[in-house]
Amino acid sequence: MMAEATPPVPEPGENMGKPLPRYEARAKVTGEPLYADDLQLPNPAIALFVTSGIARGRILQIDTAAADALPGVLKIYTHLNAPRREVTKHYTEGGYVSDSAVPLGGPDIVNDGQIVAVVVAEDFATARDAAHRIAIRYEERSPSATFGSAGAATIQPDALAAKSKKAGDFAGAYAAAPVKIDAEYSTPTMHHNPIELFSTAAAWNGERLTVHEPSQFVWQLKNGVASALGIDPENVEVRDPFVGGAFGSKGMMTQRSPLIAAIARDLRRPIRNVVLRDQGFTLATYRAETRHRLQLGATRDGKLTALSHEGWEVTSRQDDYSVAGIEATTEMYACPNIASKVSLVKADRNTPGFMRSPPETPYMYALEAAMDEMAAALAMDPVEFRRINDTKVSPVTGAPYTSRSLMECYDRAAATFGWNRRKAEPMATREGDWLIGYGCATACYPTSMMAATARAILTPSGRVEIQIAAHDVGTGAYTAMQQIAARELGVDPRMVSVRMGDTAYPPGPVAGGSMTTASAGSAVKLVCDKLKQRLGGALPSGRELEQAFDRLGTRRIEEYAEWTPPGQGKEAVQALYKGQMGGGGGAEGGKPKPLMYAFGAEFAEVRIHRLTREIRVPRLTGAFAGGHIVNPRTARSQYLGGMIWGLGQALLEQTELDELRGRYINDNLAEYLVAVNADVPEVDIIMVPEVDSQVNPLGVKGIGELANVGTAAAIANAVYNATGKRIRDLPVTMDKLLDVPA
Amino acid sequence: MTQNTSLPISRRGFIGGGAVAISAAGLNARAEAAPASAVDQNAPHRANVRFTLNGRSRELTADTRLTLLDALRGPLALPGTKKGCDHGQCGACTVHIDGSRHLACFTLVAGLEGREVTTIEGLAEGDKLHPMQQAFIDNDAFQCGYCTPGQIMSAVACVKEGHARTDTEIREYMSGNICRCSAYPNIVAAVKQARGKI
Numbered sequence: 005m006m007a008e009a010t011p012p013v014p015e016p017g018e019n020m021g022k023p024l025p026r027y028e029a030r031a032k033v034t035g036e037p038l039y040a041d042d043l044q045l046p047n048p049a050i051a052l053f054v055t056s057g058i059a060r061g062r063i064l065q066i067d068t069a070a071a072d073a074l075p076g077v078l079k080i081y082t083h084l085n086a087p088r089r090e091v092t093k094h095y096t097e098g099g100y101v102s103d104s105a106v107p108l109g110g111p112d113i114v115n116d117g118q119i120v121a122v123v124v125a126e127d128f129a130t131a132r133d134a135a136h137r138i139a140i141r142y143e144e145r146s147p148s149a150t151f152g153s154a155g156a157a158t159i160q161p162d163a164l165a166a167k168s169k170k171a172g173d174f175a176g177a178y179a180a181a182p183v184k185i186d187a188e189y190s191t192p193t194m195h196h197n198p199i200e201l202f203s204t205a206a207a208w209n210g211e212r213l214t215v216h217e218p219s220q221f222v223w224q225l226k227n228g229v230a231s232a233l234g235i236d237p238e239n240v241e242v243r244d245p246f247v248g249g250a251f252g253s254k255g256m257m258t259q260r261s262p263l264i265a266a267i268a269r270d271l272r273r274p275i276r277n278v279v280l281r282d283q284g285f286t287l288a289t290y291r292a293e294t295r296h297r298l299q300l301g302a303t304r305d306g307k308l309t310a311l312s313h314e315g316w317e318v319t320s321r322q323d324d325y326s327v328a329g330i331e332a333t334t335e336m337y338a339c340p341n342i343a344s345k346v347s348l349v350k351a352d353r354n355t356p357g358f359m360r361s362p363p364e365t366p367y368m369y370a371l372e373a374a375m376d377e378m379a380a381a382l383a384m385d386p387v388e389f390r391r392i393n394d395t396k397v398s399p400v401t402g403a404p405y406t407s408r409s410l411m412e413c414y415d416r417a418a419a420t421f422g423w424n425r426r427k428a429e430p431m432a433t434r435e436g437d438w439l440i441g442y443g444c445a446t447a448c449y450p451t452s453m454m455a456a457t458a459r460a461i462l463t464p465s466g467r468v469e470i471q472i473a474a475h476d477v478g479t480g481a482y483t484a485m486q487q488i489a490a491r492e493l494g495v496d497p498r499m500v501s502v503r504m505g506d507t508a509y510p511p512g513p514v515a516g517g518s519m520t521t522a523s524a525g526s527a528v529k530l531v532c533d534k535l536k537q538r539l540g541g542a543l544p545s546g547r548e549l550e551q552a553f554d555r556l557g558t559r560r561i562e563e564y565a566e567w568t569p570p571g572q573g574k575e576a577v578q579a580l581y582k583g584q585m586g587g588g589g590g591a592e593g594g595k596p597k598p599l600m601y602a603f604g605a606e607f608a609e610v611r612i613h614r615l616t617r618e619i620r621v622p623r624l625t626g627a628f629a630g631g632h633i634v635n636p637r638t639a640r641s642q643y644l645g646g647m648i649w650g651l652g653q654a655l656l657e658q659t660e661l662d663e664l665r666g667r668y669i670n671d672n673l674a675e676y677l678v679a680v681n682a683d684v685p686e687v688d689i690i691m692v693p694e695v696d697s698q699v700n701p702l703g704v705k706g707i708g709e710l711a712n713v714g715t716a717a718a719i720a721n722a723v724y725n726a727t728g729k730r731i732r733d734l735p736v737t738m739d740k741l742l743d744v745p746a
Numbered sequence: 747m748t749q750n751t752s753l754p755i756s757r758r759g760f761i762g763g764g765a766v767a768i769s770a771a772g773l774n775a776r777a778e779a780a781p782a783s784a785v786d787q788n789a790p791h792r793a794n795v796r797f798t799l800n801g802r803s804r805e806l807t808a809d810t811r812l813t814l815l816d817a818l819r820g821p822l823a824l825p826g827t828k829k830g831c832d833h834g835q836c837g838a839c840t841v842h843i844d845g846s847r848h849l850a851c852f853t854l855v856a857g858l859e860g861r862e863v864t865t866i867e868g869l870a871e872g873d874k875l876h877p878m879q880q881a882f883i884d885n886d887a888f889q890c891g892y893c894t895p896g897q898i899m900s901a902v903a904c905v906k907e908g909h910a911r912t913d914t915e916i917r918e919y920m921s922g923n924i925c926r927c928s929a930y931p932n933i934v935a936a937v938k939q940a941r942g943k944i
Contacts, residue, residue, distance in 0.1 A: 012885040012932045025883055032891030033879040033898060035826020035866030042825035075789055127820070129811035130790065199830040199838050199926050200892040248828070248892025249926045281831040478890030478927045641886050641929060648928035673835040673924060680921040684930040 010689045016636045018693035019703070021491070023637035027482035027502060028246065038246035040216040041203040045274040048205065049078055051264060052131035054121035054138055055283050056113045059666030060147035060352045063111040063120060063140060070137040071123060076130035079271060080138070081122040083108045087266035089232045094323045094355070095256045100228030100583065102256040102289050103355035104322045107263055113142065114321060115354045116667040117286025119260075124267060124275065147352035147666030150193075150318055151295060157350045158316070161324050164346050169334040169400045172341035177310035181301025185378045189298065189370040190733045191716075192658035193318075193668075194291040195284070196359050197678060200248020202258075202284050206265040207274035211235070213265055215242045219505075220255040220515035222473050226507045227583030232262030233269075237583075245505040247477040247515070252358040253288045254477075255516050260287060285671040289357025290659065292318040292325075296370035300378045301341075306392045308339040308378075315346040315367060320355040324348055327358070329367025332448055335599060336371060338395035352666050358516060360649060361449060361709035365716075369653075372445035372717030373732065376724065380428075386444055386721070387414050387423065387605075403596035406698040409629035410446060413605040416690050417627035418444070421607040430728035438611040439744075441726025447604035447628065447714035451705040453569035454513035455576035455586055456527035460489070460535050462561045464553040466545060468493060470531070471503045474512030474524035478645075479708050480638025481520050487634050488525045488702070492532035493543045510564065511580045518602075518706025521634055523569065525702050531565035538563065569700065571597070598698065602705040604628035606647065606714045608654075610722040617741040620685075621651055621719060626711055627690035632703035636691060643689045643711040650715020652679040655735050797858040800824075800868025808855040815839045815850035818865060826866040826895050830924070837923030840896035840903075841865050847903035866895035869902070877943035878902050881936035889927035897923045901937050902944060910941045 013023050031038055068080045081087070086108035093099025107119035121138055125131035148155035178184065198218075205216040213235070219225045222242040230237035247254060260279065268275040279287050294317050301310030313333045319325045330344040359365070379389040394411050397404050418424075426442040427433050433440040458472040470489050476482050482502045490497040503509055513523040536542055538561055539552050553559060566577045576586040607625040612618070626647050633639045656677035660669040670676045696703050716734055724730050727744040791810045796803065799822065808817065815832070818824045818841075830838030832851045839850040842864040869876045878901050881887070888894040900923045904910050909919035916937045917930070925933065 012887070012935050026886070028891070029883040030875070032888055032894050033866075033875065033882050034870055035824075035895045037825045039825075039828075039892060041819070041829075044823070127809065127812070128816050129809050129813075133790075133811065197926060198890070198892070199828070199836055199924060200890070201829060201831075247890060249890040251926070278829065281833065281835075476890075478888075480889070637886050638889075641889055641927075641932065644931060645889060645928040648930065652928075672833060673831050674833070678924060678926060679928060679930070680924060681917040681930045681933065682921040684917070684928070687931055 010640065012637070014636045014640050014691065017691055019695050020633040020636045020691065020693065021487050022635065024483060024487060024497060024635060026480055026638065027486050039200055039248045040218045040244045041205065041278060043216045043243060045205055045207045045276060048274040048276040049124050049126060049271065050128045050131045051267060051275050051277040052123045052128070052135050053119050053279065053283055053287065054123065054135045055117040055286060056120045058113055058142050058144045059116040061113045061142045061144040063113065064143050065141040066121065067139040068121070071134035074130060074134045074137065076126040077134045078124045078126065081108060081267060082120065083110050087270045089262050089266055090234045092228070092231050096325065100224060100231055100257050102258050102357050103320065107259050115286065115352055117283060119287065122263070122267060124271060149661055149663045149666040150293060150351055151316065151349055153351060153663060158347050159350060160347045164326055164328060164348065167328045167331065167346065169330060169344050170342055171400050174310050174312050174341045174343035177341035178299055178301045178312065181309050182304050183302045183381050185298065185300040185374055185381060187298055187374055187377055187732060189296040189373055191294045191366040191369060192734060193293045193661060194359060194653070194657050195659050195676060196251040196253035197673065197676060198249030198251060198253060201281060202279040202288055203277060204261050204264040205274065205276040206268040208269055211239050213240045215240065215261065215265060217242065217244060217261060218247050218250065218254045219244045220247065220250050220475050220477060221583065222475070222505060222507050223511040223580065224514065224583035225257050225261060228257035229262050229265055233265060242507045247475055250477040250515065251360045252362065252516060255358060255514055258288055281673060282671040285659065285668050286354050289355060291359035291362070292356035294366040296367070298370055298374035300374055302378055302382060304382070306382050306384050306389050308337055308393050310341045311339045312343040313367065313371065314344065317346065317348055318351050318353065318356065319348050320353050321350050323355040325356050327363040329363030332364050332450065333367045333371040334400055335398045336446065336448065337393040339393065339399050342400060361713045364449060364713040365653065368446070368448065368713045369716045369734065372714055373720055376443065376717070376721040377730065387418055390414065390446065398599050401596040403598050405599045405601060407694055407696040408601065408603060409692055409694045410603040410605065412692050413603055413627040413629055416692055417605045417607050417625050420688055420690060421625040423607060426725065430725055437614045439614060439726040441610050441722040441724065442607065443718045443720065443722030443725055444605060444607045445714040445717035445721060447606055447710055449518055449602050449706060449710040449713060451522065451600035451602060451699050452517040452519050453523045453700060454519050455566065455568045455572060455580045456512045456523045457510035457564065457566045457577065457580065458527040458531040459510050459562065459564045460531045462535055464550050464559060466495065466549055467499050467501065468495065469501045469503060470528055471509040472512045472524050472527060473507055473509040474504050474520050475515035476504060477515045479520065479642060480635055481524065483638055484521050484525060484634045485528050488528050489532050492529050493536065495543060514585060518708040522700050522702060522704040522706060525634065525704060526700050527565055527567040529701060530567045531563050534563040534565055535561065600699050600705065602628065602630040602707055602710045604710055604714065606718045608718040608722045610719060610726050612723065612726050612741060614746050617738040617744065619655055619736060619738060623686040623688065624651065624715070625688040627692050628707065628710055629692040629694035630707040630710060631694055631696040631699060631705035633691060634704065639691065639707060640689050642708050644687055646711025647687055647715050648679050648684055649712035651683065651719065653712065653734060654716040654719035658735055793856040795855055795859050797860065798862040800864055806855060810854065810856045812855045813851055814841070814853040814855055814858065814863070817855045818850060824865050824867050828892055828895055830893065837900060838893050838896040840899040840923065842899060842903065847900055866899060869898065876902065877940040878936065881940035884939060885932045885936040887929050887932040887936040889929055893923060893925045897925065897933055904937065905941045905944045910937050
């Protein structure tokens with residue numbers, strides 16, 4: 005029996021708010037100018053990047069004469085005449101940029117697709133034409149592209165070594181374990197590919213600079229541009245009311261922003277730059293390829309006794325970016341003996357960065373695939389194997405989980421999915437020419453929070469305006485802030501307007517780490533509390549509200565609030581105003597910090613054609629628990645989109661690398677495959693009610709990056725159940741199944 | 747990617763020392779410069795075009811290289827139509843031309859003489875949303891909303907083409923529009939809600 009898919013507007017369960025339609029729904033379906041490059045600037049000139057055709061070497065000569073001669077070309081910038089910028093550090097080193105290599109900083113080429121020229125012209129067609137007329141001669145050197153390339157150095161920086169988690173005696177316990185798994189896994193390079201292209205528009209008015217750019221952190225961009233241009237951040241305004249998808253790619257400032265702003269200053273004219281789709285593969289960050297070795301030991305009755313997770317990640321020569329997902333994988337299941345280690349491999353690439361569930365996507369894939377292998381080795385049901393090893397405390401520190409509804413999620417999803425029809429033996433289920441397999445895996449995402457500030461303005465009409473420079477990347481943040489404010493003030497949500505994505509408003513958190521609802525929402529709750537207190541503890545309505553305004557002798561009541569997560573102090577707000585992320589909550593009273601995670605369980609059915617090995621996923625079922633759910637409609641969409649992301653990661657997505665040349669091959673949306681409508685089956689979403697009063701005053705966990713964790717493992721595990729073959733290197737593609745007996 | 751490949755092109759640019767490499771075509775800095783005499787031949791041409799845009803007659807003197815997408819997002823000031831790839835791969839720029847769906851990034855303004863163009867801004871009748879727009883709201887058929895104008899224009903055409911009879915058919919005929927947020931099942935639900943009302 006196939007379960008009926010949950011409707012797009014679900015009935016709210018316990019501890020869930022109302023499924024209101026999105027705050028900006030009408031504007032989005034009518035094509036209103038909401039996104040950065042939709043915003044108009046007076047008489048802009050168009051800038052177009054020209055990027056390097058080699059990954060490593062040096063520019064010997066760059067000939068722009070033919071391009072300069074084209075009517076409508078205003079100026080062409082190369083390393084020979086580039087506008088000056090201050091060198092700033094990578095954001096993990098206290099700076100602002102996502103890649104510390106400075107474009108047009110000199111003749112050296114350090115990675116594929118590096119900016120080597122900027123054409124500025126009256127219009128895009130002229131700029132593109134001119135770009136094609138620029139001739140460059142390079143001295144080319146052999147690049148180190150990835151794992152195993154000559155010259156790629158493996159390192160373990162101290163900061164990464166400090167993240168290694170250990171418990172008990174792994175080596176001894178593993179040697180003694182009666183049942184063992186030792187397997188290697190890999191995940192490919194992936195690119196976020198939001199449909200909104202990266203762009204920067206910059207206009208100067210005297211000393212003041214306005215920037216329109218898709219950004220998950222406008223206050224970071226404001227401070228970052230100021231730092232790179234050596235100007236006062238007070239003089240920089242960033243506007244980006246809505247983000248057309250980001251997934252991490254618009255999180256931290258790239259070198260493009262100050263470059264475009266500097267060109268606008270040099271030419272004394274507003275500049276509009278849109279990064280072409282292929283250029284976006286190297287002019288923003290990406291999810292680097294990873295490798296893993298998992299060693300599990302267990303008793304015959306299914307208790308884990310030893311767990312080791314070793315990971316390797318690629319990064320650039322210039323920056324040591326890592327995701328180090330061992331933090332999650334070592335604390336997922338009860339196990340007394342644990343070892344873990346992550347190493348970086350330095351290659352001639354641009355610096356990677358965060359992409360939706362940066363650590364969990366690759367590391368949980370490896371762990372959950374290994375868990376399935378162990379369950380098979382034990383001849384045990386994979387759900388029961390996880391139940392036996394479920395834990396309410398960290399096996400590393402002993403700190404408790406504030407709440408953990410993992411097994412409730414498994415039980416609900418298993419029932420809806422029909423898991424009891426699964427045959428444990430591979431290749432046992434067939435329908436005509438199709439081999440059918442079932443698989444499951446755990447999803448998890450840590451609850452993180454950042455400081456946030458907010459302003460609320462109340463007028464005698466009873467209308468409230470909430471101002472917070474948080475960001476809506478499609479998550480439903482406007483709607484969540486509207487609902488939180490309306491609930492706190494006891495007013496109709498239609499009386500609440502929300503302003504975000506603009507540095508004219510007080511800073512909110514980065515739209516990353518699934519932190520917005522918990523962090524920005526807590527600031528909104530606090531500022532609404534303060535507003536109520538100004539009016540004697542509750543918001544009067546109608547004439548009484550008018551009278552209250554008369555008594556106060558004003559037509560406008562304004563409040564401002566700063567919220568800091570537990571364990572963070574005033575300095576977190578100061579960091580926020582400087583566009584820095586501050587940090588997670590610290591230890592409380594010397595005790596280890598409690599673990600805060602949202603959980604889910606995901607089930608997949610795969611069908612593999614006996615002859616062609618075509619892989620289809622006719623259905624996915626996921627059950628998720630994320631504390632208080634502000635809006636079940638937008639929350640369900642987050643889960644839905646996440647699981648489809650997971651499907652893409654299992655079967656489709658990979659940026660292919662020419663290992664000889666260190667260049668991406670499929671840098672476009674025709675060849676970098678993401679799921680399209682025809683790929684997507686029935687997706688059943690179950691929202692498991694959960695109450696967690698410890699995480700924050702709203703009881704909200706982050707959910708935007710939860711559902712795409714685990715999906716790839718669930719699908720790969722189902723492929724094993726269908727075919728008897730373990731595909732340990734993602735994505736699972738037809739060619740990897742050719743040796744399955746027909 | 748040179749504009750006119752029949753032009754005589756100097757091969758001198760290719761000659762260099764053993765260690766010298768020259769990149770391939772495209773904006774990855776192509777190797778050759780067209781000779782100076784070719785610049786004039788490749789200089790922009792302009793064409794006078796008259797067409798209907800969202801019910802209004804428009805006349806434009808357009809650079810013959812100008813795409814409908816860049817015209818909408820630039821001089822015509824209708825940025826509802828989105829640029830997602832500029833290569834006909836994502837569907838974000840889908841508009842209607844003479845009632846059927848077309849990609850604005852693949853359409854040159856110079857070729858629009860006498861044609862009728864409808865964009866997302868022209869779909870509603872005043873304050874009254876088109877049934878497909880309402881269905882997208884009712885089914886939460888978008889998240890970030892960036893691909894949404896293209897999805898809605900495709901969805902309207904999909905129904906009019908008679909390609910919305912089953913879920914499978916809707917999925918197939920809506921697959922030219924990528925939604926990276928992956929609202930696909932909700933888009934299918936929206937098309938089903940609106941298909942009887944168009």
